[in-house]
Amino acid sequence: MWKWMLCWMSLLNAENLAAQGFPVAISELMGDPLPSIGLPSEEYIELTNVSDKPINISGWMISNHLTQSRLPDSLVIAPGEYLLLCPGRAIDLFQEFGRCIGLRPFPVISNAGDTILLYDNAAKLMHAVAYTPALFTTDQATGGWSLELVNTAYACQQTGNWAPSSNSRGGSPGMPNAQDTEWFEAVQPQAINAWGSSDSTVRILFSAAVNQAAAERPGNYRFKEDLKAIKARIVAPFGREVELLLNKEMKKEQIYSLTVTGMGACAEQPATTGIEYTLSVGLADAGEKTVRINEILFDPAPGGKTYVELLHAGNGPVNLARLQVGSRGSNGRLSRLRSLVPSTRFLYPGEYLVVSESVGWVKQQFHVKFPARLVESKALPPLSITSGQLVLVEEDSSLLDELHYSADWHHPQLRNKKNIALERKEITQETQQPDNWSSAAMHAGYGTPGYQNSQSGELAGADNFFLETEGFSPDGDGIQDICTIFYRFRQAGSLTSIRIYDRRGILKRVLVNNVISAAAGKFLWDGTDAHGHKLPSGLYLLIADTWHRSGKTKRYRMAVTLGRKY
Structure with a gap:
């Protein structure tokens, strides 16, 4: 079985992302040309030779998974040259923008989102782009604007490397893209999820495209248990997934611990060290209902x-x-x-x-x-x-x-x-x-998306407010600059108000007013009054009032000394 699996992995590697530099890249997509801003009311795809050599792209294929179109014979694209692909009926409309090839059929780009793939004449995937309408602003989403590749040197990177055109005509076909590369940053991939894709293979999902050399190094993957990666391959078309072939089958009832390290951005040198990511891995439990x-x-x-x-x-x-x-x-x-x-x-x-x-x-x-x-x-x-x-x-x-x-x-x-x-x-x-x-x-922040709820659980012990220290000195020296007011409640969900008075009983600040409190937390006071002015040294009284929906109310009094250096 293992011999067959190794052959299978080798065959799949034929669909790996070609050299991640992408010498020919899809550099612009017009998926929704209506209403026209200033360009022909037709879809187009722009290719760019980002290498320093002429490249023969005769017989290459452009596809949207449903429709494939073959590029004509004797087609060579020079270094730095742009080549437009458009529907056959629209070729005359694009002549002013440079060389254009009319395709019949043309792989239509869905307005709702699509994937456009470029293959060479040996059916090897050369580049793939996810057309994502969510990148458009509200005004641009009505149509007439293209998406442009920001940094062609990182054509393998999707995240943060595509943006709506800023050209006043709605796009820049056949010319340098209007997007400024100064704000571009290479995205360092993070391992975010893993699962058993079969009894003996594991898929790992990354936040961005990974460096192929690093991704296909089995030593970058370590299991806490007695599993071992014996082969790794990057998964087409976007290079955000890696599949591992294991030395033996996983047990259905066990959850394994996998550590991933040494990854780098897709177009950068592979890292020899780096941040480690530890993920859970297992086979799906169809009986799990919770x-x-x-x-x-x-x-x-x-x-x-x-x-x-x-x-x-x-x-x-x-x-x-x-x-x-x-x-x-x-x-x-x-x-x-x-x-x-x-x-x-x-x-x-x-x-x-x-x-x-x-x-x-x-x-x-x-x-x-x-x-x-x-x-x-x-x-x-x-x-x-x-x-x-x-x-x-x-x-x-x-x-x-x-x-x-x-x-x-x-x-x-x-x-x-x-x-x-x-x-x-x-x-x-x-x-x-x-x-x-x-x-x-x-x-x-009135929401805890992705982590423990602020209102979860009940705490033992009595409700209480207390200060971290009985004095503080907000002079910017990094030592006790803030008055920290801690609280804890047996039941979450109380409303809290805190008022600050000077020693004469004059109200200086309402720190918080009827805010929702968690079961435990803290409030911070920087020593200023309601107008942001620094208060003088002295003794201050903090009064906290709480109200729970059960009808329970309580008042807490705390004294703190504010000391300043003059």
């Missing part, structure tokens, strides 16, 4: 996107690509079911995953500690800002979890509920229990 809805943002800020966080509360690996998310219609039937994630993604016990239509927006709005735990997907149904349903099912529609949420589940004293997530307190309690949900805490 993926739960753990957090939901259904009322985002204007222009924002909703998100849903899942938590694995079971014991076996789950392939999220087999799950669907949707809602229920008025007749009680499942509706709007869509695949949860766009491709294979495994979730292991205790892990979190956040799904949103715009991962970039979530990162801008909330403190995201683990970006790799966020997945962009258009699967979520429309979520009402007052009340709604969210259903998580397996591919056979068997129910995993269901949430019928309400804006009334937010803290009753919360006036503005916009852009505040609802968090689940206890994963072991019923999903549909209203008092098992609470508004995310202020100190957590």
